[in-house]
Amino acid sequence: MDIQRPAPQTTFPKDAKRVFQGQIFDVYQWKQKLFDGTEAVFEALRRPDTVSVIPITPEGKILIVHEEQPNKLPVICFPGGRVESDEDIEVAARRELREETGYEAGAMQLWFASQPVSKIDWAFFLLIAKQCVKKNDQRLDAGERITTEEISFDRFVTMCTQGIFGDDLAVRMLRATADAGTMAQLNQLFKPL
Numbered sequence: 001m002d003i004q005r006p007a008p009q010t011t012f013p014k015d016a017k018r019v020f021q022g023q024i025f026d027v028y029q030w031k032q033k034l035f036d037g038t039e040a041v042f043e044a045l046r047r048p049d050t051v052s053v054i055p056i057t058p059e060g061k062i063l064i065v066h067e068e069q070p071n072k073l074p075v076i077c078f079p080g081g082r083v084e085s086d087e088d089i090e091v092a093a094r095r096e097l098r099e100e101t102g103y104e105a106g107a108m109q110l111w112f113a114s115q116p117v118s119k120i121d122w123a124f125f126l127l128i129a130k131q132c133v134k135k136n137d138q139r140l141d142a143g144e145r146i147t148t149e150e151i152s153f154d155r156f157v158t159m160c161t162q163g164i165f166g167d168d169l170a171v172r173m174l175r176a177t178a179d180a181g182t183m184a185q186l187n188q189l190f191k192p193l
Contacts, residue, residue, distance in 0.1 A: 003089040003110050003125065009118040010044045024048065024082075025120075049123040051093045052080030054111070055103055055132035060192045061150035063132060064159075065100060068145040076164055079103075079146075083125075093127045099139045100146050106131025107193060116168060126169075130193050153190055 013030050020027040025045045032042040055063040055078075068074045079100040083092040090108055097103055106129075113125045140146055151159070159165060160173035176182045 001090045001108070001110070003113065005049065005123045006113050006115045008115050008121040010121065012044060012121065044119045044121065046121040048085075049083040049125065050080060051083055051089060051096060051125045051127065052078045053093045053097045053105070053108075053127050053129050054078050055097060055101065055105065055129045056190060056192055057132050057150060058192055060153065062153060062156045062190070063101060063103065064149050064151055066147045066149065069143050076159070078165070089125050090127070093125070093129070097129060097132070098136060100144070101148050102134050102136040102138050103132045104135045105129035111189065112172075114168065128189060153187070156190075
């Protein structure tokens with residue numbers, strides 16, 4: 001699957017210098033000429049891209065995860081994580097699904113990709129995985145506790161509109177529920193094979 005990376009909202013000029021290299025985030029700074037002719041130091045971050053996967057079982061159930069990490073509130077989300085350097089998006093999505101749930105996917109397709117934050121060069125990819133079947137045990141990182149739950153499509157829609165999976169999905173789902181044609185397309189997208 002050929003998945004294009006969305007362009008960042010902030011362009012980094014050629015003279016941008018990395019002033020901090022972290023485990024996840026790198027900080028870049030550069031001098032920027034302003035509209036009145038003065039200059040100011042601008043700053044932005046870069047981080048590895050991430051993937052999330054919405055797994056759908058052969059029975060049409062959607063698999064969600066309840067995740068805990070140290071120093072973070074527990075969340076309800078989808079399997080996902082960082083894309084490794086030079087890793088294909090679909091390969092990363094399949095790896096994260098397998099590691100966090102033990103499920104293997106049949107067909108996989110991109111639902112959407114975005115650069116959600118203007119001051120961070122970071123692409124987010126949300127894929128839908130169909131025919132997902134439990135084949136292995138989880139292989140969690142030491143800082144992860146994850147349990148899985150299967151839910152119906154209707155429950156998924158409700159959870160999305162309540163903002164449980166974040167604002168981007170809430171807005172997309174609210175728009176879909178307001179338009180019968182868009183909702184029919186979404187129903188088709190989430191149907192098991």
